Amino acid sequence: MFIKQLSVFIENRQGRLEEVTEALVQENVNILSLSMADTTEYGMLRMIVSNPETAKDALRDKGFSAMLTDVIAVKLQDKVGELHKMTHILCSQGLNIEYMYALASANRVAMIVKASDGEAAAKATMDGGLELYSYEDMCE
Amino acid sequence: MIWNETKECMSRDEMTNLQSARLRKLVDRVYHSVEYYRKKMQALGLEPGDIKGIEDLDKLPFTTKDDLRDTYPFGLFAVPNSQITRIHASSGTTGKATVVGYTRRDIETWSECVARCITMAGLGQNDIIQIAYGYGLFTGGLGAHYGAEKLGATVVPMSTGNTKKLINMMIDFGVTGIMCTPSYLLHIAETINEMGVRDKIKLKASINGAEPWTEKMRSQIENMLGIHAHDIYGLSEIMGPGVATDCQFHTGLHIHEDHFLPEIVDQKTLKPLRDGMTGELVISTLTKEGIPLIRYRTKDLTSITHKPCQCGRTTARIARFTGRTDDMLIIRGVNVFPSQIESALLEMGGTTPHYLLIVDRVNNLDTLEVRVEVEERFFSDEIRELENLTNKITEVIKQAIGLAVKVKLVEPKSIERSMGKSQHVIDNRKYN
């Protein structure tokens, strides 16, 4: 039901993002999707990767604050109204979206969603007729 | 002008006799009314009669801020509370304040000392003086205020905060003197220039203290405002502002020796040093009733001279301070110990995160940035949570030191460790 998102805290200073990507390359980790939320002083890098545990350990070894977060990956078709269908389902259940970003990798098209209540969001989207990618789907 | 010629211009022999007589009385008083002192003296096999004059001063034990803390709040008071008319307090290292009490006569003595200081700056009863120190538990505001009233000047109790309002009143009232921290006065001077009202200002002199400053800052203030700027020294344990000030010759700060007996001791051996040698300033409060202090270690580093001054005063002069023997920071006039911030961070739960204090001076106002490493236990994937963390840290530190600080979250292990222990303070302010 959930997939693992890799979250990394990075300061806004030169070269930090490169150090993250370098560490992932060294561990042969593939980045399927990435979003960056930034404030004036630091950024929050959120990623869906092929091997989250390995990636997390590698980053921690390099001194980063990195953690894995449960998020859902809602499968969406490439057509008008698909995203609205999802937001409508969540909204009607009174669920807040903390953040979301798109994933388009190989043949996978999805919206990565962190909702105020993950369990409820997963159930609601499935009940509403949408499909979720599994953890295994992402590791392929 | 000299406020009290009898006391400020006496011969060295007269001063020594007066100090000796007052020291004998002081020792006798604390021995009989403060158990803490009595025990300390008894431990050294000392009796009041052993102190015949100031030549016996070094037989007496030192007093430190720790003694004040150990006896918190009133343990060192030498009079019953019914005789205490005012309390002041300053922040301490462990969050517990250092508390001092004044009798009516102490307030009178304090006012007298501050009046002498203001007179040294060339101001008198015909002047209009703005007090732009904070009023409250901090000794700055009320101390300066009472002294200026004693002098007979017209006092404008501004406190701190609204700079433009202060400047407008300065113009409208024809203010001729101001008492505030030197960095705040520089800020005021810059604002006056920005407002383009320099020619409407009637200011003649300023008396600045509560934080370290330099000769360069003095000339900057004097040039920007076309005034004479004077340095005032004091600490709440001894009394507050007004322990010493420099006269128009600016060759050191005249200390009011008839009330405050100064010594300079070696930082390490604590042995008295000769005139001209730099060491820790130690003061005995010769006349204080509420909380008399014997050989109080100020932790301020300076040197002393007993040579009479060109101004006619004979009181000893202490040189501009060169630093401190501890890690205390003075930020916007407020005493801050890194350990206070450390214990505040401890309230965040568990162990103290690694932190770094960066002190700077921006537009002549001190700033304190607290960098805190984001360890796993604080970390969240949500920005909102991190912002909550920043706000919470800002709040606990504000509670602890009474100052608004800027909190910046940084990556783990990004703060340099030296010898396994992190270096906690970087002070970028320039004093020289």
Ligand SMILES: [Zn+2]
């Ligand atoms: Zn002088």
